[in-house]
Amino acid sequence: MSSNSQNSSTTNLLGSFAGLVGIFSIFLYFLGWIYRWAYFEFFLIEVTSLNLPIQSFLLVPLQAILGDLWIFFRAILVLIVTVLLIKATIWLISSLKASTAPGTSQLPISRFTQNLHSFWLFRPLRSFAQLLPKPLRYEIVVVLWILAALFWIGRWQGNADAYRDALNNTSTxxxxxxxxxxxxxxxxxxxxxxxxxxxxxxxxxxxxxxxxxxxxxxxxxxxxxxxxxxxxxxxxxxxxxxxxxxxxxxxxxxxxxxxxxxxxxxxxxxxxxxxxxxxxxx
Known part of the structure; x- marks a missing residue:
């Protein structure tokens, strides 16, 4: 392998890593902002009026994900559900392929999936999705479901921590x-x-x-x-x-x-x- 191809591979690797870190930071900031918004909203304070440092929003997500064992397991459960929802949404907006599984036992499942896929509510969504390039279509689905999951994680944990701090015997x-x-x-x-x-x-x-x-x-x-x-x-x-x-x-x-x-x-x-x-x- 020539030195030029090695340099190109290293550059691509570093570029991919930098892009991944950037996306990960955006998701962390979003989760931290939602957590602080839910926490202070419990006490009727707008988080935008506090002028909190940006770096604080990057540290707060650790509490919403790794606060304790139950919080961690809940985050894992939300991650699993999010992956399933992403796969289901991509399947619904894609063209249904004929099942090639052998045996007649797969026929009832095949009919159910075909009926579900052809449900009238999903048709306009699928038609709209076909207007977008396939990679962009899938990326939008992934990002939207991840943001939705992070929103609910941050809101749940922010409200829970605010309620804990409002009580005298559990307040930090x-x-x-x-x-x-x-x-x-x-x-x-x-x-x-x-x-x-x-x-x-x-x-x-x-x-x-x-x-x-x-x-x-x-x-x-x-x-x-x-x-x-x-x-x-x-x-x-x-x-x-x-x-x-x-x-x-x-x-x-x-x-x-x-x-x-x-x-x-x-x-x-x-x-x-x-x-x-x-x-x-x-």
Missing amino acids: RPIVTLVSPSDKIALGRNLDDLLINPSLKGSRIIGDVEQFRQILGRETNDNTNPKQPIVWRLLIENNNWVYLFPAMLPGGKPNQRPPVLAVNTGDGRVQLLILSRPKVLL
Whole structure:
């Protein structure tokens, strides 16, 4: 073999490897973005408003695929189902070939497959697919099914991890204590007397008053059970915004959401925004 053909083979190999790494990185980024979107959507925060570094989206997929043994087996199951769906879709958009299997025992299976392939709903799809070159047709099917699988994996795991962190007994988010001058924030307890609500003189409100009252008086303890402390946890700190939430007690349901306090500490000021869904239960 000449040196030129060796160099050509090496170049082709490196080009194929670089292309594979590029495609793999795109899929990882997509999975990481979907995971973070689902996680923060649980707390009513738009992931696009957080300005998270791009490299963080490439590391997050490890949690969605290799988080634990069950998550890994689920990812393997999704991979198997995705491969089967890809093969089935390619078969449906391709021309059906006559079965050459010997024996009459294959006849019922052959009739079933022919009836399924000729189903009227698949005809326009097959006609449209025939307009595309065969390699491009197959690549589109593969990419679409892989993206769909990654979307559901990221969404499932993002919601599951967010619900885990919302519960106090399973949360991995750090416990936080916010200390602020009494004239800077309307919520909070006076350290001299934890039983007296802060004065709201000079404070104004826009929005649902009941949403504010649900938290006022429950910053440190649950009114229904004074001996039960409310544990506040830090969701994320980003661009002078500190996102806090009171962790839910054990027994909280997945359709419940804790309210999130978005505290802006920029320029020495403290601004408070309450994010919550209707009928919030702590």
